Amino acid sequence: MGKKQGKRTKRETETCDSRGDLDAGNTAPTSSDTFSFDTIIASVRSSRYLQVLIGLTFAGLLLRFYNLGGNSLWLDEASTLAFARQSLIGIWESTAGGEFNPPLFYWLEHGMLLFGESEFVLRLLPAFLGVLTIPAIYIIGKEFRDKNVGLIAAALLTFSPFHIFYSQEARAYAPMLFFFSLALLFYVRASRSNEARSWVLFGLFSAVAFWMHFYAIVPVAVLILHALVTRAGDIRSDVRNARNLAFSVVAFVVASLPLLIVTVNLFLVRTSSTPTFGIQGLDVIYQTLLQVSGFSDLILVPFILLFVLGVAYTWREDRDGALLLIFMMVLPLVASLILSSRMPMIPRYLIYLLPVYFVGIASAYPGLYALVRDRRAVYLAVAAAVLISTPFLSTYYTTPQKNDWRGFSAELGGMTGEGDLVVVLPPYMAQPLDYYYSNATDGTLELGATTGDELQAIRDRYPDRRAFYVVTGDIFAADPTGDAVGWLDKNAEFAGQRMGIYLFTSA
Template structure:
């Protein structure tokens, strides 16, 4: 008796095609498993492009745009008087040539670099540990609030993070394949580019040296790369590539007092013992945690320290990748903290590139906990993601209707030929000129101090971006104007006092912590 297959109503599929369809479905599953990185990159893109243009350009971003307007030679020369090297501004110059200087276009460069950072971090952890650890690191990197924030600014911090993580990756590849010269070449180029992006890149190089020293002295299998000629030659090559910039760096260091006088370094408040945990909180929730209960304030940094200890203690790999990540994150954090007791430079954005090591180190710990105490590992992961989501939400809470650009737009709309515009502060000036469409020369108010000393910036720091004709020492110098716009800080109404007696307020607009007041100049009564 032959049993025939019963075909359900509506099932017109050829029985002979069933094996092929199963094979096709299996191929889809295999393809999906290979695309595990795509959801992580999509998450990184979503949080970085969300509200990318909501916040107005602020002073530091404005300085980037002013510097990028110069030719490449001009950028090289002016960056020599700035507090940052020239590479990012050169890249921004080329980016603007291609895509224009609209706010989405200029911030898009940092956002794309920030997304690439996540990919590089995942790649690095995938080389150091398991695929599971790489996926965890990807999620935590994608949501890391400090990385998200500075992926949305027209500054060099995303570029620096990408170069340093990529250089660390090249170092790992070279350790494992010392005979392959290309990895040393990649390391040299990436570290050189990082040093041309931010001076703090030297701290990453220092962490690499110490890491090689640690794995040279560990018990069991010892890596001798630190004493091999190729490593020394690679670092000599980095020094050689940096030589053209070295005289400019030395000149800048000789004039640090002028930079301090201009307010471009040392403007941060002195650090205290609470500054260290506050920095960790800033990385995670974009708030220094000062309003948190003391136990909570201390608990999170201590928990992360314990996670770092777990990652280090449970590391059974030959190359000790957890040591690399611990040094990459911890060494710059502690060194800059210590130096800041002398010269305050403990600034979140300067350390964001090193904060990237924190989620990668946590991922290693969670991965190693998972194999022993799965519930604890999942609880730690969920807690970290929850904390990061708080920070991502804090990043996104921007009132786009209360931004500087709305105030400047009002001035642009109500400006009349012959009006004067005066800004009270350098940072306001740097952002204001980006939005200005009047064609007038915007002046920067620099009244002398009570002792007669000038308040004009010197040629270092932001001062290198402003020509002397922009400065205005006295409102009495504004002759021939029928109307004058005074733009200043909202909570400092007296910064332009005393006003000429013939000036009368005609209009006022406030937004983004600034105010613009229109004064009508009345003829003097004789």
């Protein structure tokens, strides 16, 4: 990543000339200091890149907002609602008291509750920020390599099954990715120009991403490490060359200080025992790469090969940029592999890999251009991004993607009667259940249990009441011994299943 703006401009010109500039031959509008609607229209008319980007952003909007409220809320989304209902101070106190998610997303959702508590409203903010990430990644790719790379990376994100899924979930993953993408953008700019403003903005947007999700601290640390490695020679020759990088670190620490203090304690708690859920070992790496590649082994292999090819092409012209791709993909995966033995690890925590992964894949574009020798080769890459997502999109909007608590609750309500017991295993599964099911309406008594002893105590207390036991696979995380499931096998009858929700009745 060149340190002088002049070098970067020359490389960009050579890249576009040799690999096909879609705007070659078009007359760009005369630059003007006046920002007006006419200027914007003229810019769009003269740039095929902007035209395609607008089309991709609009497609991304449709894919992320269509059927936004269709799936039932699942446990984590119901938990979002529970925290968002608290006061702003109460949300912070929950984080300081042991909630393993930062408060910023809950604060924003607290404001969204002014518009209601529907599934659509709860998912609106992630969907909106998910759409905005598309042009953000275009600019990252453009700054990192050229406009062709930016457009292909934006297309890959637009039709990414992984990103579409989490843009339609009322959790902080898509919002965290948006703000981390802005941090990455300003890091790329700062690495090239060493401009203090870009370094500070990198630090500030990194802090916002961290306030969205704790695991954002990992890629932020990797970027700082990359800066230290690539600037080591300059820093050794004169320590003042580290001044602007230090500004970014100070900006991050100052903006994150209250949360950093809380994080240390939460990390110690989180790693104090062996995790009872999540993915462990090498499967963390495989599952993460599989999911960010679109949940398909058929896509995983060519994507990895294209990423490696993209790194190779980048290495020939920009070794610091190639190191950035390597550092940002390898180090977070290795860190997750190590941490998986001490804390729950799930691929969605690494959603921040998407911009680097897609920019790396898009950087293999010179190979495609060499094959077709036509500047419109970039259109083939965009079309390929659409085609590989087709199998996913063909069923995504017609098949429930989360446990169907809405349908289950309706069925449960048709079976229960006044005086019946509804026992939820584990107890926290009452959050998504109660979003749709009202025991007050049915006249039932709702209880929770985790162990066989607790189930037996409920039976002893209410020996003459009919009981309905609502169970999910999370019971094995809450009760790894399997004691509660063993009790159900002996004392209850299986009454049916709806996706991952199981119903038992008293024998």
